[in-house]
Amino acid sequence: METPPPLRLTFIFFIIIFLFLCSRYSFKLPPAFSGESQATAWLHNSMSRLRARSGSVPEIQIHEPRNHMEDVPHHPLDPLTMQEIYRVRTILSTHPPFSPSFPAIHSLSLDEPRKDLVLSWKEGDPLPPRKALVIALLNGQSHVLSVDLDLGLVTSNKINHRSGYPMLTMNDISVALEVALSYKELNRSAVKRGLSPSDVTCVTPSAGWFGPSEEGRRVIKVQCFSNQGTPNFYMRPLEGLTMTVDIDKKVVVKFTDTGGEIPVPKATGTDYRFKNQKEPLKIKAINPISIEQPLGPSFTVEDGHVVKWANWEFHLKADQRAGMVISRAMLSDSETGVPRSVMYKGFSSELFVPYMDPDENWYFKSYMDAGEFGMGATAMSLVPLNDCPRNSYYMDGIFASWDGTPFVQPNMICVFERYAGDISWRHSEIPVNGFDIREARPKVTLVARMAASVGNYDYIFDWEFQTDGLIHVTVALSGMLMVKGTPHQTVDQMPSQEAASGPLVSENVIGVLHDHFITFHLDMDIDDTNNTFVKVDLVKERTLPGQSPRKSYLKAKRNIAKTEDDARIQLKLYEPSEFQVINPSRRSQVGKSSRVQDRPRRERS
C-alpha cells in the first residue's frame, strides 16, 4: 500500500493584541497566583502529607537534573543520544572537507528511518541503522550531510546552491549582538538618549534578505532597548534604531537611527517579576489549589520516550527545530485491546509572525520562529507547579550546539494527567417517563506540554489525548509584546489613532498590530497507511413540490480527494464542512470506514 503524502492543516490564530493591551486598565495577575508564594509552599505542605501516607503512594516526581551520558536509544525514532552526537562530531571532523576547519553546525538530528522500517519494527527487534542528518556551514556554503553511525561514515554531502541559509545558531545570535554592541554609532545613539552603553540590551528581530544590498550574504537585523530598571526591556525600545549585521563578516553593514526625538518609554510598572511586586493588588487572594492523585498518575513513560496512558500509546521526543514531536500515536480498540494506528507523526512545522507596520524599522519584522530560531532551541525549563501541575513527568531535550557538541535543554517537556472538573459524558432523564437516570463521567485527559520562549513571546504547546480518540492541539500565547516607541503620551496628542500601526498601550508605547500563523505537519495513519481524505460539505437541498412541508434542508455531500491538491481546504463558517481521513480498507460492523475527523470549533480558552 502506498503511503499518502502527509496531510497538512493550517490553523490560523488571529491574536488581536488589543485584548492584552488595556494599558493602565489591564487587570494584573494577583499575587495569589505566583509560584513563589502559594504553589511552592503548597507543594511542600502536600508532599509531607503524601510522604506520611502508605508506601504504595509514589513520591511526586520533582525532576532532578539527569546524567544523559549513559542514554541509549531503544526505539527507531528515539532522538540522537549525547554519545551519538559526539560520535557524529568525530565522524564529521574526519570528513575531508571539514578538516582542519570544522564547520558551524546548524542542525544535527536523527535522520529518521524510512516509515516502512519504523512500522515493521517490533519491541525487542534490533534498531534500524542509526543515521544523522546534519546541516553545516563552511566558508559560506551550507552542506546537507547524511552520517551513518554504524558505518562511521558520511554517506552523503550535498551543497545547497539555492538561496537561503540554515537556521540561526545561538552563536550566530551572540556574534550579531557582540558586533552590534561594540559598534560606536550605537553608543552615540544610546548616550544621545541619556543611556550609558551598559543600559543597552539588543535582540535580533529578523534574519532574511530585504533588497539587493542584502542579497547573497548572511545578514540579520539588530535592534536595541534600555534594560535600565527592568527585565522587561522590550517595553523600552530605542525606537528608530536599526543595525544590519553581516554574521559571517562580523560587521555592521548598515546603521540607521531616525528616532532621536522619540523618548525611551519609562521603566515604571514594567517589571513583571513576582518578587518585585511592591504594592499588593486590590484583589482577594486565591487559596492554594492543586491536583490530588493518592495513587499517583496513571501514565508511564517507557525508555524515556514511549508514553502509555488509558487506551493511548505514543512516542514523544524533543526536537531542536519543531520543539515537540508526537509519533506512532496508537489507540487500543476498546473491545479487543488491540492498538490501532491513528497518527504516524504530528508537530508544529512553522510559526510565522508578520507585523503590520511598513515603517523602515518595522517592515522586516516577519518572524519564522521555528525555521529561524527553533522552537526546541528556545524552549526553556518549565516551572514545576506553575507551568505544569503536580505529578508531572519532565523530559529533557538533547540538542547539538553550533560546535557539534551536545547540550541538555532540561525539563523542556512535561507530561501530565489533566483534570479540570469537566464532564466527559453525562445524561439525566426528566422524570416524565419514570426513568431515574443520573449518569455522569468526569473528564480526564493526558497532556504533553512545552513552552517556547522566542524572544518576547512564549508559546505554550499542548497535545491533549482524550479516551474517546480525540487528539486536541492547543497553542496558547504568553509573554511580552514587541512594541514601538512614539513621541505621544496620550491618545489626544496623536494626530489620528488610525494613523498609528496599533493602539497606544501606555505612555510613548504603541502595540503594533500583528498575526501569529501556526502550521502543523499531521501525518495521519488511520489503522494503517492506506488512507483517503474526504471532505463532507453540508449543502442546502430543496424539497420537491408536495414532498414535504419543509422547503429545504441540509444534506451531507462526500467529496473524496483524488490528489493532494483536492485535499486543500478552507474553513468556512457559513458553508460548514467536515473533514475525514478514512481507511477505506477497514470497515466497521455496519460497513463504515474507520476515520478521523476535524471540524470548525470555537471553544474554551
Place this chain on the structure above:
Amino acid sequence: METPPPLRLTFIFFIIIFLFLCSRYSFKLPPAFSGESQATAWLHNSMSRLRARSGSVPEIQIHEPRNHMEDVPHHPLDPLTMQEIYRVRTILSTHPPFSPSFPAIHSLSLDEPRKDLVLSWKEGDPLPPRKALVIALLNGQSHVLSVDLDLGLVTSNKINHRSGYPMLTMNDISVALEVALSYKELNRSAVKRGLSPSDVTCVTPSAGWFGPSEEGRRVIKVQCFSNQGTPNFYMRPLEGLTMTVDIDKKVVVKFTDTGGEIPVPKATGTDYRFKNQKEPLKIKAINPISIEQPLGPSFTVEDGHVVKWANWEFHLKADQRAGMVISRAMLSDSETGVPRSVMYKGFSSELFVPYMDPDENWYFKSYMDAGEFGMGATAMSLVPLNDCPRNSYYMDGIFASWDGTPFVQPNMICVFERYAGDISWRHSEIPVNGFDIREARPKVTLVARMAASVGNYDYIFDWEFQTDGLIHVTVALSGMLMVKGTPHQTVDQMPSQEAASGPLVSENVIGVLHDHFITFHLDMDIDDTNNTFVKVDLVKERTLPGQSPRKSYLKAKRNIAKTEDDARIQLKLYEPSEFQVINPSRRSQVGKSSRVQDRPRRERS
C-alpha cells in the same frame, strides 16, 4: 444616560454528529471514569482525610436538601421565594377572571425591577417593590399578568391575541403522553412490531403548527420507542409512527404509521448505565484524581445568590426558562479595589435544534429547547464529583409548577474554582542577554455550571470568570442521539449512503444530521450603561510607491455602530474583525475608553 439596547450575539455550533457516531468503532468511556466506582470511593477517602485536619479547614460542601420555606429575598434580582410564589398564587386565585376556575400557570417568575432602580440599589437599602410576571392559560386564552406582591394585586392583565402559545408545562407533556399511550391505534402498532403496550415509551419531540389543519389549536407531536431491555429507548424508535395530540381537547387529532416494515433496532449494547456494564473495556484504568484545596475554596456565596471571588462579584440565579442568569457582573479595579460594572445581564436566550430530514415523521423536528421546554425546567440535579469537582457549591432552583405551587429543582447549579494545570501567564528569557527569567502563574478561574437534559440531549453550560476580566461561556453537548429507524443493517444494503438523511450508526439506525444553534442575551455595561459598540476591521492597506519594501499590510479600521442594526455582525474567518463594547466617557491614563471585546477563537474543547 440612555441605556443602550442589549447587545445580542449569536454563537452557532455546528455539531457534526458523525463524530459521536463511529458505530461499533466508537471508543466507549472506561469504567475508571465512573462516579459509582472511583470518584465516590475517592470522595470518602479524601473527606475522612480532610476531617482529620485542622478545624480551620472547611468541610467539603455536600449539598443536603434545604428547606426553602424560610427563604427571603435580599437583592432586587433575587428570584421569587417559595412563600412569594404561594402568595402570587393566592393573589391570582382572587383575581376575578380566575375564580372559580384557576388557570394553568405556564410562567411565574420575578418581574425584575427597572434597571435604574437595580443600579441605584445599595446593600442595606429596602428592596424595590417585588413583582411577579405571570403567563397563564385559561379557556384557550393566554394572559400576561403583572402581580404586585406588596399591594397584593394583579396590576395588569393583557390577553395575547396574536398566534402562538406559552411554554409547555410538565402537565401539558404528561397529558399529551397519557392521551397518546391510551390510543388504541398505538397499541396495534406496538403489537404489530412484537411489543407489548408496557414496552412503549413516548416523547413529545415538537410543539408548533405545521399546516392549516393544525392552526389555532395547541397541538404537539408524540413519537414512541421501545424501552425493552434498555433505558436508552431513544435508540429503539417505532419509526414511521407519529401522533398529533390536541393538548387542550386531550385527543389524538392525527395518527400515522408508515413504518410497519422498519424493525425496531436491537437493545443490545445500548444500556449506558455504569452499573450494567458487563464486560470491562480493554483499557488501562485511570487512578483517582481530584482537586485539592487544603484551605477550602476562595469564593463565597452571600445570601444565596451573590458570588464573590478574587476580583469578581456577580449575582447568580436559576431561571425556569433560561436556566442560569448572571447579573451585575462586576470586576474590582486591581489598583483602587473599586468594583467596576462589566455586564448587567447575561443568559442563553434560546437553543434551536432543526433536524435535516424532510420525511413525514421528521420534517417538524425543530426544537426550541428554551422556549418550549425550558432550560431550567429540564435541568436535573448535578452529580457531585462527576458533574462538578470537589468543593463545589450547589444552588437549587425554585420554580412554579403548572398549578401555581412552587417546587424545588435541587442541586441544579454548581459553582467551583477551576484548575486544570494550565498557565495564565508566563515568560522565560533565553540566556543570550544574561537575564535569568522563569516567571509562570498557574491559571485558576471560577465556573458557574448547569446541565439541562432536554429529552435525549444534555447541554452543559459553563460561565467561566478569569481574573484578567474575561468571561468565557462554553456550551458542551452530551447525552443521547435522536435517531431514525431504517430497514438496513449495513451500509452495503443501502441503495446510496447519500440518499439517507444521515450516516448508518448501527444496525437499523440512522443518525439524522442536525444543528444546534444557541443564542445569548448579553447586556454589557462597561463601567456604566453609556456604552458604544465598535467593530474594528483589519483591512489590507497598500503602501505608496517607494514608501516601504512592503507592498501591503493590515490596518485596523474602527466603525462605531450608530444604530442597533449597525451592530449586527457576521464572523468572517478571512476578514478578521474585533468587536468592542466601549464606554466613551471613561478613559484610561493614556486616554483610551474602557472596553470589552469579543473575537473569533478556535480553542480548547
